[in-house]
Amino acid sequence: MEMAQTSGGLVLVKEMRETLPPSEQKIADYILENPQDIVSMTVTELGEVSQTSGAAVTRLCKSLRLKGFQDLKLRINGDLGRKLEITNRDIQPNEPVEALMQKVTDHAVHTLLETVELLDSEQLERAVEAIVQGKNIHFFGVGASGIPALDAQQKFLRIHKPSTASTDLHMGATIMANVSEEDVVVGISFSGATFEVEKIMELASLNGATTISITKYGQTPISEISDIQLYTSPTREANFRSGATSSRLAQLHVIDMLFMSVASRQFDTTITYLDATREAIEEIQSQTFRRKK
Structure with a gap:
C-alpha cells in the first residue's frame, strides 16, 4: 500500500515556480505568501483569491505532479506543522563547537526530510525494478557527486550485483561504449547540469541502457534526458560549505534507499551474499592479524 506524502508542498511550489505559466505562477505566489490560508480553501476559492480560476x-x-488539490493541501499542512527551517546555515568565525554541532545536525535533518x-x-x-532486472549497474558522478557513486558501487557489489563507478569522463565514456539494453546507468549531479554527467547519460541512452538521474528537484538537463528521475533536496549549500555537505548527504540517502529496496526485493539471496562477503573480509582480517603476531 502506497503511503501519501504529508509534507513538502511549499518546497514543490517554490522550486517549480519559475517553470510555470503566468496564471499558475500567480497561484504559486499566493500560496507561498499565505500558506496557512490554503489548507481551508476549495479549488474555486483559491482561484478567486489568486485572481485566476479553479481550472x-x-x-x-x-x-507539480500531485494527485490533486487535496494532496497539495495535505503537504502544505504538514509543512506548517513541522516548521523546520534553517535561517543561517553558514558557519561564523570562531563559532562555539556546541553551536556548530546543532547547526550541522539541524541542517542534515532538514535535508534528509x-x-x-x-x-x-x-x-x-x-528504479528498483530496473536495478533488480539489470545485468550491470554503472554509477557516474564527478567532484563531490563522485563519492555517492563509489559508495553505491561498494554496496551493490556486496550483494553480487555487477557494478562500476567512475568519476572521469574518459573512463565513463569507455564504459558507456559497451553498455546495452540490459544495463542501467545512474547519473549523479546535484545541479542536474554537470556537463560530464549529461554526456554520459546521452551516451548511455544512445546504446539503449536504462538511465536513472539523481539530481536536485526541478527540471534540469540531466533529469529531462533520463528514463527515471530521482530527486534530492534543493536546499542551497551555505557559501562556506558549497557542494560539500548537504548535497552529498542527500545523494547518499537516496543511494541507501535504492540499495535497501533492492536488498528487500531479493531478501534471501541478499542475506546469502552479505554473509559470504562478511566471511571473506573476516578471513582476510584474521590472516593479517596472524601475520602481525
Whole structure:
C-alpha cells in the first residue's frame, strides 16, 4: 500500500515556480505568501483569491505532479506543522563547537526530510525494478557527486550485483561504449547540469541502457534526458560549505534507499551474499592479524 506524502508542498511550489505559466505562477505566489490560508480553501476559492480560476489551480497541481488539490493541501499542512527551517546555515568565525554541532545536525535533518518529501515513490519503484532486472549497474558522478557513486558501487557489489563507478569522463565514456539494453546507468549531479554527467547519460541512452538521474528537484538537463528521475533536496549549500555537505548527504540517502529496496526485493539471496562477503573480509582480517603476531 502506497503511503501519501504529508509534507513538502511549499518546497514543490517554490522550486517549480519559475517553470510555470503566468496564471499558475500567480497561484504559486499566493500560496507561498499565505500558506496557512490554503489548507481551508476549495479549488474555486483559491482561484478567486489568486485572481485566476479553479481550472488553473487544477493545472498547477498537475504541473507539480500531485494527485490533486487535496494532496497539495495535505503537504502544505504538514509543512506548517513541522516548521523546520534553517535561517543561517553558514558557519561564523570562531563559532562555539556546541553551536556548530546543532547547526550541522539541524541542517542534515532538514535535508534528509526534504529529500524524502520530494522522492516520487513510483519513480523509486521503477528504479528498483530496473536495478533488480539489470545485468550491470554503472554509477557516474564527478567532484563531490563522485563519492555517492563509489559508495553505491561498494554496496551493490556486496550483494553480487555487477557494478562500476567512475568519476572521469574518459573512463565513463569507455564504459558507456559497451553498455546495452540490459544495463542501467545512474547519473549523479546535484545541479542536474554537470556537463560530464549529461554526456554520459546521452551516451548511455544512445546504446539503449536504462538511465536513472539523481539530481536536485526541478527540471534540469540531466533529469529531462533520463528514463527515471530521482530527486534530492534543493536546499542551497551555505557559501562556506558549497557542494560539500548537504548535497552529498542527500545523494547518499537516496543511494541507501535504492540499495535497501533492492536488498528487500531479493531478501534471501541478499542475506546469502552479505554473509559470504562478511566471511571473506573476516578471513582476510584474521590472516593479517596472524601475520602481525
